[in-house]
Amino acid sequence: MNAEIATTLERLEAEDISPSIGSRVHLDKQALLSGEYASQLRDLLEQRGVLVFPKINFTDEEQVAFTETIGNFLPEMEGQKVYNISLDKEKNPKSDYLKGSLYWHIDGTMNKKPIGAAILSSKVLPTWGGNTEFCNTYAAWEQLPDEDKQRIENLKVMHSAWTSLLYYDPEPSYEKLEEMMSLGEVELPLVWNHRSGRKSLVLGCTAHHVIGMDPSESARLLTRLRAWATQPKFVYSHEWSVGDAVMWDNTGTLHRAMPYDPDCGRLLHRTKTAGEEPIQ
Numbered sequence: 001m002n003a004e005i006a007t008t009l010e011r012l013e014a015e016d017i018s019p020s021i022g023s024r025v026h027l028d029k030q031a032l033l034s035g036e037y038a039s040q041l042r043d044l045l046e047q048r049g050v051l052v053f054p055k056i057n058f059t060d061e062e063q064v065a066f067t068e069t070i071g072n073f074l075p076e077m078e079g080q081k082v083y084n085i086s087l088d089k090e091k092n093p094k095s096d097y098l099k100g101s102l103y104w105h106i107d108g109t110m111n112k113k114p115i116g117a118a119i120l121s122s123k124v125l126p127t128w129g130g131n132t133e134f135c136n137t138y139a140a141w142e143q144l145p146d147e148d149k150q151r152i153e154n155l156k157v158m159h160s161a162w163t164s165l166l167y168y169d170p171e172p173s174y175e176k177l178e179e180m181m182s183l184g185e186v187e188l189p190l191v192w193n194h195r196s197g198r199k200s201l202v203l204g205c206t207a208h209h210v211i212g213m214d215p216s217e218s219a220r221l222l223t224r225l226r227a228w229a230t231q232p233k234f235v236y237s238h239e240w241s242v243g244d245a246v247m248w249d250n251t252g253t254l255h256r257a258m259p260y261d262p263d264c265g266r267l268l269h270r271t272k273t274a275g276e277e278p279i280q
């Protein structure tokens with residue numbers, strides 16, 4: 001660990017969770033809301049992928065205020081500031097859409113600029129399951145063998161919402177498939193060249209095929225890279241306590257929810273910041 005990182009960790013009262021991903025931050029709520037540590041939190045987030053604030057107990061207003069210190073606050077499409085993540089239709093009428101979140105993904109690959117940071121707060125625990133898992137796609141790229149890096153560096157991949165539909169509804173109605181196809185498709189680089197100069201892998205359940213590659217070769221490559229990026233050394237699995245907040249860098253990680261009882265009322269509140277750069 002270099003001296004600069006050690007100083008940052010000390011100032012943020014933070015500790016690393018594992019070598020490749022995640023830090024726990026023990027600053028108190030007042031310190032987080034003051035904005036005084038925001039730029040260091042952003043830097044640490046970019047380095048570590050995930051920051052955990054154990055039992056910080058943000059109210060919605062506080063979570064919004066904290067998110068505003070991290071970046072440009074991005075409300076939901078319907079205008080509300082806080083999104084209910086729940087399979088309970090009373091808490092989230094569009095909960096079907098969340099079924100795709102059980103598979104590794106980046107939020108907003110279909111948008112010009114995927115969201116930047118996202119913050120989840122736990123309100124109601126599941127009766128079983130329901131961890132949220134993250135993997136560090138910067139670290140996964142950095143530790144790839146050189147021959148893989150050279151092979152994949154300039155490849156492009158078709159992403160779509162309908163591809164993720166087939167993960168959670170493998171035999172959809174024709175109408176459902178058409179509805180999801182109407183959301184479009186995008187070609188994205190397999191390796192994201194960030195403006196910082198760092199690189200990360202762009203994978204997940206929206207990735208359909210590598211452009212111009214034989215279909216079985218493409219499936220092999222995307223599956224092998226996803227398995228590589230989500231191996232235990234690059235993954236942090238967060239087991240929730242009520243009041244925990246977890247922030248992740250959506251541009252340098254994949255995430256997923258682990259299965260849980262859909263009737264248990266598990267509830268997380270999410271806020272997010274606008275993305276600052278397209279995948280390029």
Ligand SMILES: [Fe+2]
Nearest residue numbers: 101106107255
């Ligand atoms: Fe997500």
